[in-house]
Amino acid sequence: MAEKQVDVAILGSGTAGLNATSRVGPSGKSFLLINGGEPGTTCARVGCMPSKALIQVAEDYHRRTHLNRYGVDGHTELTIDIPEAMEHVQDLRDNFVDRVLSNSTDNMGDKFVEAYAKFVDPHTLELDNGDRVVADRIVIATGSRPVVPPAWEAFGDKVLTTDTFFELEDLPNSVAVVGLGVIGLELGQSLSRLEIDVHGFDMAQTIGGTTDPEVSQMALETMQREFPIYLGEAVEISEEGSRLRVTAGEQSVVVDKVLASLGRTANVEGLALENAGIELDERGIPRYNPNTMQCGDSHIFIAGDVNGERPILHEAGDEGKIAGHNAAHDETMAFKRKVPLAINFCDPNICLVGETYQALDPDKTAIGEVKLAPVGRAQIMGQSRGIIRVYGDKASGRIVGAEMITARGENLAHLLNWAISQQLTVGDLIRMPFYHPVIEEALQAALNNLYAQVETKNEGPVKELYPL
C-alpha cells in the first residue's frame, strides 16, 4: 500500500474533471486525476455525440418522405441496413472518445490513476487498488449514470439505457421509451424514423422538458405524428415470453426492449462521503455554492453532473474550471454562471433559454409568439410545424427567456441566449438585421409581437432603426 501526498486530488476524468485539471495543472500545484470505470466523457461515450450521430442518420433517412413533394422518384424503395447504421454511429463515437483521451489522460503519465476512490477522512482517499492519497484539496467530479428502477434490473439486457444502447450491433424491432426528456425524445424519434416500432411513455403531462403550455402542446402534437405517446401514468413492466409487456394505466404494449430514459443519478455511493466532513443534502449529494463550487467552507469542491444541477457539457466545463481554479488557489473566487440554455436535438429542436415559462411572474411578463407555419423559409424547408414563445419584462422590455420547438432551434437559442446574456431588450433586437429568407425571421416575428406588448419603446420615429 503506497500513500501519496498531493495538493489537489480530482475524482473523475470526465468533462468536469478534465476542466478542473486544466486549471490545476498550470497553477504549479501537485495533483492526481483519479478515475474509476470507463475513461472518456459521458458526452463522447454515451451522450451528446453518439446520440447526434444517430439523429443525423435518422433525419437523413426520414427526409426521403419529403422527396415526393418535388418529383424525386425511387424514394419509396430506400431501405436502411441498421447494423451498418449502428456501426457508423459507433465509429464516430470511438473517434470522439479517442480524441478526448488523446488530448487529456493519455498524456498525463502517473498523474492519471485508474481507480475508484473513497473518503477515509476529509483529506484521505483510499483507492480500490489499495493505495492511499492524502490531498490538501479535493474536487469531486464523478459524474452520473442512468436511473434504472431496481425492479427493472430483473429484465437484464431487455432494459436498455444510454450506457448499453450505443453498444448494440442491431436494433430491436420494437422499443418502449420510458421517460420523454432529452434522451427519450432524441432516441425515440430517431428509432421511429429508422422504422423501429416505438412507444413513448412519461409520467408527466408534458414532454421534452417544456413548461410553456403552448410549446408543450405543439411538441406533443408534433412528436405524436411520428410515434404514439402515452402520458401521465407510471409505467410497469412484466415479462411476456421473451418480450416485455409495458403497462401505463389503461395502455399496454408488448415490445422487444425498453429504453429507460428516466434521467440520471449522481455517482456518489462509492465515495463514502460520510467520511468527508461535509454537509450532504437529502439525496446524499454535498451542498455547495454554484458560484464557487465549494462544499460548505471546506477544502472540497464539486463539479459536473454529479451535483445534478446543470447536466450539460458546457456547464460541466464551467464548473470544472471554477472548482479547479479554487482548488488550486488559497482565495476562493466566485464566478457568474451562464444564462441557462437547453437544447433537445429532436426534429424540430425543442429549446429552453433563460427563464422558463413556469418561473415567470405573469404580471410582469409579456409573451411574444410566432407559429412557424407562415414563415417563408420554414415552408421552403418543409418544416413549418413549430412555435416560438419569447418572454420579456413588460416594463423594461428586457428579454428574460424563451421556449420553442422549431427547425434550427439550436441556432435561434444561441442568438436569444447571447441577447439575454447581454441584457438586451426586445427593442434592441428588432433593430438587429434579419436576413431574408432565414428561420431567424420567425424569431423576428415573435419579437415584433413581444415589442407591441412592452412598455419601454425604442427612441425615434421608426422602431426598427436607430436615429443618428
Next chain:
Amino acid sequence: MAEKQVDVAILGSGTAGLNATSRVGPSGKSFLLINGGEPGTTCARVGCMPSKALIQVAEDYHRRTHLNRYGVDGHTELTIDIPEAMEHVQDLRDNFVDRVLSNSTDNMGDKFVEAYAKFVDPHTLELDNGDRVVADRIVIATGSRPVVPPAWEAFGDKVLTTDTFFELEDLPNSVAVVGLGVIGLELGQSLSRLEIDVHGFDMAQTIGGTTDPEVSQMALETMQREFPIYLGEAVEISEEGSRLRVTAGEQSVVVDKVLASLGRTANVEGLALENAGIELDERGIPRYNPNTMQCGDSHIFIAGDVNGERPILHEAGDEGKIAGHNAAHDETMAFKRKVPLAINFCDPNICLVGETYQALDPDKTAIGEVKLAPVGRAQIMGQSRGIIRVYGDKASGRIVGAEMITARGENLAHLLNWAISQQLTVGDLIRMPFYHPVIEEALQAALNNLYAQVETKNEGPVKELYPL
C-alpha cells in the same frame, strides 16, 4: 389626361416602395404608389424565394450521396423529375408573390397605380397611361434588373437570367453560368446537383464575393468539387448549331443555355431623371445620403436596389422606411444603417459580416481562424469542409467582421453580426454559452484563436468566466 396632386409619390411597389408606403400611409399625407411592370417584389418573384426553393430541392436530392455512409440502400436508384421540381418551385413562388400582393397593393384601391412614370419637372411625373402626378415629395424605388451584355441579346432565350429562369418548365441539359456571385453560385450549384451539366465562369479570381484569400480558396475548392469553374477571363458567346459556344481564354464549352448572373443594373432609364433637378452620378443614379436617403437637399428620396448599394431585402426595407419617413415629414431625419450582412445560400453557406477582409487595416487587425474539419458536429453532419475567419481589433479586441464558408453559415452570421452591432469584444463572446455539439463551437474555436492574439484580455483568472 388627368392630373393628380399628392403629398408623396412613390415610384415602385417592390420591397423598398412598400416599406416607404408603410411610413407615408400612417402620417396622414396623401400619396400614390406607382408601379411599372410586374407587381410583386424582386425577392418573391425572381430572387430570394424561388432560389431558396430550388436550393432546398437540390440539397435534398444531393443528400442521397451521403446515404451510403450509413447503410441506406437504394439511394443510387433515386431520380428526379425536373419539370415536377420546377413546378414545386413555381408553386411556392406564386404563393409568396400572392402573399406580398394580398398584404399590400391588393388593398390600396386607387392609391395604387399600375403605370411607368417619368419626370417632366422636379415635381411632375408623367405616367404612360397619359395621366400626370404632381407631388410635393417623390420616392424613387424602381429596383433593378439583371445585367445582360447587349451583344448577348442576339441569342434570345438561350441566354437566361433570373427573370426567365424561374419560368422554365424544364431545365436544359447543360448550362454555362457566367458570373459566380450569389446568384451564380446558388443556381449553378443547384443545377449541378440536379444533374444538369454546369460550367461556371467569372472574370474575377474569386467566387461568391469573398475577399479573404483563405475563404476564397476554400470556397473555390469546395465548389469545384461539384462543377468545373473557370476564372479570370472574360466570356464570349457564339452560336454553334442550336447551342451556344462559351469561350473564356483557352477554355471553351458548348452548352444549351447560358445563365447570365453578372449582377443587376438600376431601373432608371425610363425615369427621365435629367428633369428631376437632382445630381446624378456617372451611372446616372441620383447621389444621395445613405442615412436619410435624400437626394442632395431636394424633395426626392431614393430607396432599394435602384441605388445599387445594398441590394439585400432587409436593407431595402430599411431604406424604404427611411425614405418614406422623410418624405412624409418636414424635418429630414438621419438613421443608423445596419452592420453589413451578406449570405450566399450555396452549400456550405458563404457569408460576409461587418468589415470584409479587404477593408481591414492589417496592422490593427487580428484574425481568428478555424477549419471545420475537426469540429464534431460538422463531422456528424458530413459537412466538414469549411473555414471561418473572424476579424478583431488587435488593441481593443472588438469584433469587426468575418468571412466564412461553413454549414449553418447563415445562422453563425447572424450571431456574429448581432455581436458586432452591439460592439462586443472577442473576450465578451468567449464568455457566452456554446452548447455541445453545435456548429457554433466552430465559431468558438475561431474566437479562442482570435482572443489569443488581441491585447485586451478579460478581467479575472478564468478567461471564459465573469468573476462575480
